[in-house]
Each structure stands twice: as structure tokens, then as C-alpha cells.
Amino acid sequence: MANYKTQQIRNIVLVGHGSSGKTTLTEAMLFDTGVLNRRGRVEDGTTVADWDEEAIRRGISVSSAVAPCEWQGHKVNLLDTPGFIDFVGEIKSAVTVADAALVLVDAVSGVEVGTELGWGCLDERNLPRAILINKMDRENARFQAVLQGVRDTFGGTIVAAQLPIGEGADFRGVADLISMQAYTGEAGTAGEIPVEMADAVSEARLQLVEAAAEGDDELIMKYLDGEELTPDEINRGLRTGIVKGNIIPVFCASAANNIGVRTLLGALVAFMPSPADVHDFTARRPDDEEVLLAADGAGPLAVLVFKTVADPYVGKISYYRVVSGVFHGDTRVYSLPSGSEERVSQIFMPRGKEQVQVAELVAGDIGGVAKLSNTGTADTLCDKANPLVLPRPVYPEPLFSVAINPKTKADSAKMGPTLTKVVEEDPTLRWRFEPGTNETILSGMGEVHIDLAVRRMESKFGVGLLTAIPKVPYRESITRSAADYYRHKKQTGGAGQFGEVHMEIKPLERGGGFEFDTSRVFGGAISNSFFPSIEKGIKSVLDTGPIAGYPVVDVRCEVYDGKMHPVDSKDIAFQIAGREVFKKTFLAASPVLLEPIMDVRITVPEEYLGDIMGDLNTRRGRVQGMEQGKGKGIITAQAPLAEMQRYSIDLRSMTQGRGIYTMTVSRYEPVPSHIAEQVIAQARRDRTEAEEE
Numbered sequence: 001m002a003n004y005k006t007q008q009i010r011n012i013v014l015v016g017h018g019s020s021g022k023t024t025l026t027e028a029m030l031f032d033t034g035v036l037n038r039r040g041r042v043e044d045g046t047t048v049a050d051w052d053e054e055a056i057r058r059g060i061s062v063s064s065a066v067a068p069c070e071w072q073g074h075k076v077n078l079l080d081t082p083g084f085i086d087f088v089g090e091i092k093s094a095v096t097v098a099d100a101a102l103v104l105v106d107a108v109s110g111v112e113v114g115t116e117l118g119w120g121c122l123d124e125r126n127l128p129r130a131i132l133i134n135k136m137d138r139e140n141a142r143f144q145a146v147l148q149g150v151r152d153t154f155g156g157t158i159v160a161a162q163l164p165i166g167e168g169a170d171f172r173g174v175a176d177l178i179s180m181q182a183y184t185g186e187a188g189t190a191g192e193i194p195v196e197m198a199d200a201v202s203e204a205r206l207q208l209v210e211a212a213a214e215g216d217d218e219l220i221m222k223y224l225d226g227e228e229l230t231p232d233e234i235n236r237g238l239r240t241g242i243v244k245g246n247i248i249p250v251f252c253a254s255a256a257n258n259i260g261v262r263t264l265l266g267a268l269v270a271f272m273p274s275p276a277d278v279h280d281f282t283a284r285r286p287d288d289e290e291v292l293l294a295a296d297g298a299g300p301l302a303v304l305v306f307k308t309v310a311d312p313y314v315g316k317i318s319y320y321r322v323v324s325g326v327f328h329g330d331t332r333v334y335s336l337p338s339g340s341e342e343r344v345s346q347i348f349m350p351r352g353k354e355q356v357q358v359a360e361l362v363a364g365d366i367g368g369v370a371k372l373s374n375t376g377t378a379d380t381l382c383d384k385a386n387p388l389v390l391p392r393p394v395y396p397e398p399l400f401s402v403a404i405n406p407k408t409k410a411d412s413a414k415m416g417p418t419l420t421k422v423v424e425e426d427p428t429l430r431w432r433f434e435p436g437t438n439e440t441i442l443s444g445m446g447e448v449h450i451d452l453a454v455r456r457m458e459s460k461f462g463v464g465l466l467t468a469i470p471k472v473p474y475r476e477s478i479t480r481s482a483a484d485y486y487r488h489k490k491q492t493g494g495a496g497q498f499g500e501v502h503m504e505i506k507p508l509e510r511g512g513g514f515e516f517d518t519s520r521v522f523g524g525a526i527s528n529s530f531f532p533s534i535e536k537g538i539k540s541v542l543d544t545g546p547i548a549g550y551p552v553v554d555v556r557c558e559v560y561d562g563k564m565h566p567v568d569s570k571d572i573a574f575q576i577a578g579r580e581v582f583k584k585t586f587l588a589a590s591p592v593l594l595e596p597i598m599d600v601r602i603t604v605p606e607e608y609l610g611d612i613m614g615d616l617n618t619r620r621g622r623v624q625g626m627e628q629g630k631g632k633g634i635i636t637a638q639a640p641l642a643e644m645q646r647y648s649i650d651l652r653s654m655t656q657g658r659g660i661y662t663m664t665v666s667r668y669e670p671v672p673s674h675i676a677e678q679v680i681a682q683a684r685r686d687r688t689e690a691e692e693e
């Protein structure tokens with residue numbers, strides 16, 4: 001591949017609902033530009049972008065893929081993304097390094113959940129974009145209806161730049177409204193627009209020209225004076241409007257039949273911004289000073305890692321965009337925020353799983369490098385003399401969690417390090433140990449996302465894992481004060497033990513944790529030296545509370561009196577007395593079980609609002625607000641985690657996949673008593689079982 005200047009690069013992210021044809025389009029473009037001499041098929045697992053073994057097995061993209069190609073003297077970096085909602089993290093990462101987007105919409109189904117999801121990610125970065133109505137060859141393909149649908153959903157100046165020639169089985173090419181030429185067949189052979197399309201074409205062209213004129217002061221004057229704009233002027237006006245995000249042009253194609261694809265490539269090159277046109281990144285220096293970085297080879301080096309893939313054989317591969325400066329292979333760079341020096345080996349252009357080695361990459365280009373040791377996704381590589389940190393993309397919080405357990409002893413040892421590796425790959429995946437339930441929890445965006453992570457750990461790293469619904473991390477606390485004493489006395493056998501502790505236990509505000517106080521002890525009733533023993537005794541039971549074995553929170557223990565024995569009082573005696581007086585007073589202080597309450601925000605098409613609210617009721621949910629508009633409803637509610645563990649699965653099935661939600665822990669609240677009884681009984685059964693084993 002030739003060396004391209006920043007101005008000749010186009011970084012285009014493909015987004016759209018699952019199965020809208022992004023991967024198939026990528027394949028067609030690679031074929032048309034001569035990278036491939038044969039088009040692979042998603043169904044056969046032979047495409048460049050869906051090379052991952054899980055993508056092949058499932059027949060859908062599960063991660064983003066970079067696919068560079070050359071067209072008309074330009075380098076087009078295609079960023080294919082998954083449409084399935086669980087992989088939104090992959091979309092976010094790819095959107096971060098793109099300068100423009102192509103949104104694929106199915107010519108039969110029109111706008112779908114995934115279209116809106118992708119569109120939302122583009123809005124977050126204000127990316128310029130075009131729309132492709134794909135699958136024009138399908139029976140019942142309907143360009144105009146789908147065009148109207150996108151306009152209704154997204155608003156703004158959405159204008160057709162082409163009209164399809166034929167629909168369904170008859171689809172054979174596109175009528176270009178700028179050049180007023182027809183381009184038909186796989187080769188995109190230029191010719192006359194069929195006469196029967198004349199009316200439709202002139203009407204659509206009028207809208208396009210008007211939009212183009214509005215983008216440029218000089219053109220609008222000319223247009224309003226009634227003068228014809230030349231094709232060059234229309235091009236100029238359109239490009240300005242598109243780059244600013246004011247105009248969204250609409251194209252049509254059949255990716256599977258490779259019709260309209262060459263014309264589309266030409267349009268992407270002509271109308272979409274180069275890295276130099278848009279996209280200033282605001283970086284920060286370690287002292288927090290902001291620096292605006294343009295895609296300029298003469299600028300300071302700033303490289304943003306947007307994706308990391310852990311491979312058991314090759315090691316780690318990092319994918320990045322050179323935001324500013326020129327990135328050379330075989331150098332040393334500085335990595336932030338870790339603050340470590342990295343040895344950069346050979347750098348390359350990724351093309352699916354293939355690596356095309358290059359000596360350097362200019363500002364705006366996208367590349368890969370293997371074996372960075374201290375650099376993860378969203379980190380910045382720069383010059384040590386000129387440290388810069390690029391902004392990190394904001395990833396959504398995980399929604400779905402499972403408890404994981406190693407299948408065998410051997411798996412057990414490898415589990416932790418492997419989890420750390422896969423989590424490093426994917427910012428929407430997290431793992432932690434939950435001390436309240438003694439479980440290792442893996443969290444992600446949905447069932448499929450988690451399933452994929454678990455399978456990868458098995459196939460790539462040989463770690464077998466079993467998954468289960470996590471236990472709810474309940475907590476224990478009290479609702480009023482209580483005071484009592486405990487005397488520990490053991491005087492049989494050898495040395496005796498004696499300790500007596502009087503203590504009052506008091507509830508603290510939520511989040512108050514644990515407080516221990518001995519200031520009320522008067523006149524040396526207990527020697528100061530035993531205070532730590534008492535505290536230690538109490539702390540020994542805080543992790544496994546007296547009612548059901550869950551961690552104790554928000555209590556204050558005030559020791560106010562006690563007794564000692566001149567010989568038998570010792571550390572262990574006061575530990576035991578402290579522990580026992582704690583249990584006694586805790587149980588007397590109207591103890592309660594607390595459960596996590598979640599803040600939930602659910603977005604669904606209006607027609608599902610009633611069902612969703614009804615369902616929330618059955619989950620002990622409290623609806624707090626509802627907004628409606630544009631055919632959608634947003635419900636804000638609070639509900640206990642215990643009822644929401646499978647919500648990502650249930651919401652999808654209730655809404656045919658059209659509902660989305662976010663969920664975060666709000667606070668802990670007492671469990672209603674009839675439910676608490678069941679939880680406590682279950683906890684006791686579990687404990688007896690564990691003891692019997």
C-alpha cells in the first residue's frame with residue numbers, strides 16, 4: 001500500500017442493527033478495491049472482518065475490525081462494528097477513532113433498535129455521517145418508506161444522494177443525483193438514468209441541491225438568484241454540510257450482490273472528512289493543562305489505544321489511532337497513565353486478523369502493535385519529553401452479572417490471572433470478588449457477552465468455568481440501640497481465662513460502616529490494653545453477621561464497663577467476650593437484612609410502556625418518573641437487585657429486543673420481613689450443607 005498523507009485518509013465506522021450488512025459491505029469493498037480476489041460470506045465464516053472464532057461460530061460480529069483499502073488515491077480505513085447490543089463497548093471504541101460514520105439500515109426492516117443504539121454513540125461524538133439503505137435486492141425492499149422512517153426517527157437534513165434503479169430482485173444499480181448518471185451492475189458501469197425515473201429524480205435532486213446550497217453562503221445566493229449550480233458547486237456545498245454534520249446523505253446498495261458499492265466508495269472519499277478536516281482531540285498534560293491536538297504530522301506524538309486483544313500465542317495486540325505526530329515502529333515511547341516506557345516493536349496495519357507491516361503511520365491513521373506491556377485500552381502513547389493524555393471514551397456500566405467457579409482445581413489457579421487478561425481486553429467487562437457472598441462475579445452487558453467471555457477463557461486460555469446466578473450481596477444491620485454484657489470465664493484445666501465486657505450497640509446512618517468506642521469506660525474497669533482485643537473480637541464476626549452470615553454494616557459499638565481478673569484476663573479472653581457481647585446486643589437491637597436497591601432507567605417503544613410498568617410492579621419496583629416522546633418512553637424506577645438479576649434477558653424478551661436499560665446501585669434498604677425470612681432460612685440451609693460437606 002502506498003504512503004498516504006493525512007488528507008487522503010478516511011476513517012469510517014460502520015454502524016447499524018445486527019444483520020444490516022456491515023460485514024458483508026466491508027467484504028464487498030475489500031473486493032472492489034482489489035484487496036481480495038474473492039468475496040467471503042458471513043454464513044461461511046470466510047469474511048475478513050468476522051475472523052474471530054466466536055464470530056464464525058455465531059454468524060455475527062462480536063468485536064470491531066479494522067479493514068483498510070485504497071480507492072481513488074485515498075486510504076479508507078473501514079471500522080466494522082457488531083450490531084448486537086451486548087457489544088456496545090466495541091462500537092464505542094471504534095466510534096472514538098473514526099472521523100465519520102456510515103449507518104446501515106435494512107431496506108426491508110428500516111430503523112431498528114441497533115440503528116438507534118449506533119446513532120446514539122455517534123451523537124455522543126458529533127460524528128458526521130451518511131446512511132446506507134442496504135439489501136435493496138430483498139423482496140419487499142422499499143427505499144422511500146425506509147428513507148421516511150429514518151427522517152422521522154432522527155430528524156435533521158437527511159437527503160437522498162441516490163435513488164435505486166429497481167427494487168427487490170430487479171435492483172440493478174443507482175441513479176446518482178449529483179452527476180445525474182446511472183451506475184449499474186457490480187462494475188458500476190456509467191450510463192443514462194432510465195427515463196421512467198425522470199420525475200422522481202428531478203424531485204429528489206431539487207432537495208439535494210437545496211441542501212447543498214444551504215451549506216455555503218456564496219452558493220445560497222446563487223441558488224436564490226435562480227442560477228443552476230454546477231456539479232462542482234453541489235459537491236462543495238454537500239461536502240461542507242456533511243463534514244459539519246448538517247447534511248446526512250442517503251445512499252443505497254446491495255452489499256451481498258455488490259451493487260452500488262463502488263459508487264458508495266467514491267462518495268465516501270469525496271464527501272467524508274479526512275482526519276485533518278475534523279476531530280480535534282483535547283489532550284491533557286499531567287499538570288491538567290488542556291492541549292488541542294489536530295491530526296498533524298508535525299504535532300507532538302499522541303497515539304490513542306482503542307482496542308486490546310489478548311492472544312495466548314502472540315501476546316497482547318493493541319490497536320490505535322495516531323491522533324497527532326508520526327508513529328514509527330522500533331522505537332521507545334512513553335505510556336500514560338501508567339507512566340512507563342514502552343518498547344514499540346514492528347508496527348502494522350491490521351486487516352481483520354492479518355497484519356500488514358509498515359515503517360510508520362501518519363497522524364490520522366489507524367494501526368496495530370504487539371506486546372505493549374503497560375498499556376491498556378484507552379491509554380495514550382506519547383513522547384516522554386511531551387507527555388499527553390487523550391480523553392478516555394465513556395463506556396456503559398455492566399448490566400448483567402454471573403457468579404463463576406472453576407471447573408477443576410487446575411482451572412482455579414488460572415482463573416484470576418485469566419480474568420484480568422480478558423477484562424483488560426474489554427472495558428465493558430469487569431470482575432471482582434464479592435466478600436459478602438464469597439463469590440467471584442463477572443459482569444458485562446448481557447448474557448451473550450458473558451457467555452462469549454467465558455468461552456474465550458476456555459478456548460484461548462484453557463480455563464474451564466461454570467456460571468450461576470450470583471447470590472445477592474445482602475448486608476446485616478440494626479434498627480435501634482441495645483445494651484448487655486458478656487462474661488467469658490474458663491477456669492478448668494491449666495491457665496484460666498476471664499474477661500467481661502459491657503457494651504451498647506447503636507445504629508449508624510447508611511454508609512456509616514463500623515465504629516468502636518471505649519471512651520465511656522470509667523475508672524479503669526477494663527485496662528486500655530484490652531480494648532484492641534475487644535475490637536478484634538467484634539471484627540472477627542463483622543464479615544459473617546449473626547442473622548444470616550452476611551457482612552454487618554452501620555453499627556457503633558460503645559464499650560462502657562467490664563471486669564478483669566488479676567491473673568486470668570488476657571487477650572483471647574477479651575476477644576471472646578467482645579465477640580459474644582456483640583452477637584448478643586446485635587440480636588437484641590432489632591436486626592434487619594439489607595438489600596441493594598438499583599436505580600434503573602428503561603427506554604422502550606411506547607407500546608410496551610404498560611407491560612414494562614406492570615412487570616416492574618411484580619419485581620417490587622417503584623416507578624419514579626416517565627417521559628414520552630418520538631414513539632419512545634423512558635421509565636426511571638428503583639428496584640431491588642434480587643429481582644433484577646436477569647432483567648437484561650427478560651426485558652429483551654418482553655420487547656422483542658427493542659428495550660434498553662441502564663442500572664446502578666443506589667443504596668441499601670431493609671428487606672421486607674416476609675422475604676427476609678426466606679433469605680435467612682435459605683442462608684441457614686446453605687450453611688448447614690457447607691458444614692456437612
Ligand SMILES: Nc1nc2c(ncn2[C@@H]2O[C@H](COP(=O)(O)OP(=O)(O)OP(=O)(O)O)[C@@H](O)[C@H]2O)c(=O)[nH]1
Nearest residue numbers: 018019020021022023024060061083135254255256
Ligand atoms: N439479500 C441481502 N442479504 C444481505 C445483504 N447484505 C448482507 N446480507 C446478508 O445478511 C446477513 C447479515 O449480514 P452481515 O454482513 O453479517 O451483517 P452485519 O451488519 O455485519 O451483522 P452483525 O455483525 O451481526 O451486526 C448475512 O446473511 C448476509 O449475507 C444484501 O445486500 N442483500
Ligand SMILES: [Mg+2]
Nearest residue numbers: 022023060061
Ligand atoms: Mg458484522
